[in-house]
Amino acid sequence: MVATIVSLAFDWSALAALTDTPGTRGRLRARPEDFRVEELPAYPLSGEGEHLYLHLEKTGHTTAHVVRELCAQLGVRDRDVGVAGLKDRHAVTTQWVSVPAKYEERLPAFxxxxxxxxxxxxxxxxxxxxxxxxxxxxxxxxEAPGAADTAADTLALLVARGVPNYFGPQRFGLRGLNAEEGLRVLRGESRLRDPRVRRFLTTSVQSLVFNRFLSLRLERDLFDRLLAGDMAKKHDTGGVFLVEDPHAESPRAERGEVSATGTLFGKKARPLTLDAGELEREALSEFGLTPEVFASRRGDRRLTRVFLEGAELRPGEDGYTVAFTLPRGSFATSVLRELMKTDVDAAAGEPEDGDAEEGE
Known part of the structure; x- marks a missing residue:
């Protein structure tokens, strides 16, 4: 029997790691320039239209803070500003922001x-x-001298097998406590009225259950294998299908062609069935939850693993620099946790990659 989890706070130590290589430990974010994030657009810009896209570089500010200042200085309404994702304060980040083109003449004053x-x-x-x-x-x-070779070995394993697609601590707020209030929102016990805050808090509960489901798969050697009842996703086309014969489909998972998905519960995301459904219900029950508590949410499916693109690692005098590309909605902390084997950014409380509304 798996022990009941009583805490709704985020805790890296409660989540299984994929790799068993030694951790490099070390220090992150000693300076903002130690953590750089470049947002990769989903589509090319046409060069014409009624919306002005601004390519911004920011240091020491959250995306929300920059948007507030942009609105105040240009006179733009908050609802007319568009962003693709939310970026961390403690980093040097680049991202696109859109405003109505009629405000272009005011931009030099920003x-x-x-x-x-x-x-x-x-x-x-x-x-x-x-x-x-x-x-x-x-x-x-x-502060990880001589650790580059160890980090390179771990990175090679992640490139080959994929990265556990955990929601990082940024999803769970300061001290990882967002899910506690999120559960009160779902149960109708919260006094919070701001709909955006309520949505974000409830995503923490969805994320907590997903993380536990993924951790159970890792604990039981199911990371790159499939179960009957899994809803698997094709990495090349994005197509999702029901796994009826796991023995026939698991070789495709082992080759990295398909991966299992987990449920972000809500009215439009059906729970898994058969063996995969049993595992999912186990994850829910450890928090005393059922799918019905998420009836106010839309719901979605999320890949249990993602693959790195362009992974590189360079040794340095006192440690190393690692570079990689992740798809939207995935957290760099999941990679860094495997490399360092520490509670990476566990005390964070701000978004890093900006898929805050996923699963709404």
Whole structure:
């Protein structure tokens, strides 16, 4: 029997790792430039249209803070500003933001310490949440002398087998406590009224259950195998299908062609069935939850693993620098946790990659 989990707080130590290589440990974010994130657009800009896209570089600010200043200085309504994702404060990040093109003449007056407008372009539609292909990360790990070879070995395993697609601590707020209030929202016990805050908090509960489901798969050697009842996703086309014969389909998973998905519960996401459904119900029951508590949510499916693109690692005097690209909605902390084997950013409370509304 698996022990009942009583805490709704995020805890890396409760989540199984994929690799058993030694951790490098080390220090992250000693300086903002140690953690760089480049947002990769989902589509090319047309060069014409009623929306002005701003390519921003920011240091020391959350995306929300920059958007508030943009609105205040240009006179734009908050609802007319578009972003594809949310980026961390403690990093140097680049991302696109859209505003109505009629405000273009006011842009030269915009000024904010730590923020630069790199370029502008017109496009036909407002930028929407999730309108990004992914993010390119370049991360320096300090205070880990001589650890580059160990990190390279672990990185090679992640490139070959994929990365556990855990929601990182950024999804769970300061001290990882968002899910506690999120559960109160789902049960009708919260006094919070802001609908955006309520949605974000309830995503923490969805994310907590997903993380436990994924951890159980890792614990039981099911990371790159499939179960009867799994809803598997094809990595090349994005097609999702029901696994009826796991013995026939698992070789495709072992080759990295398909992966299992987990449920972000809600009215439009049906729970898994058969053996996979039993595992999913086990994850739910450890938190005393049932699918019905998520009836107010839309729901979605999420891949249990993702694959790195362009992975590189360079040794440094006091550690190493690692670079990689992840698809949207995936967290760099899941990679860094495998490399370092520490509670990476466990005390964070701000979004890193910006898929905050996934599963709404």
């Amino acid at each position: 000024g904010m310490e730590g923020v630069r407008v790199l370029e502008t372009a017109r496009h036909t539609n407002k930028l929407g949440l999730g309108h990004l292909r992914g993010n390119r990360f370049v991360v320096r790990v300090r």
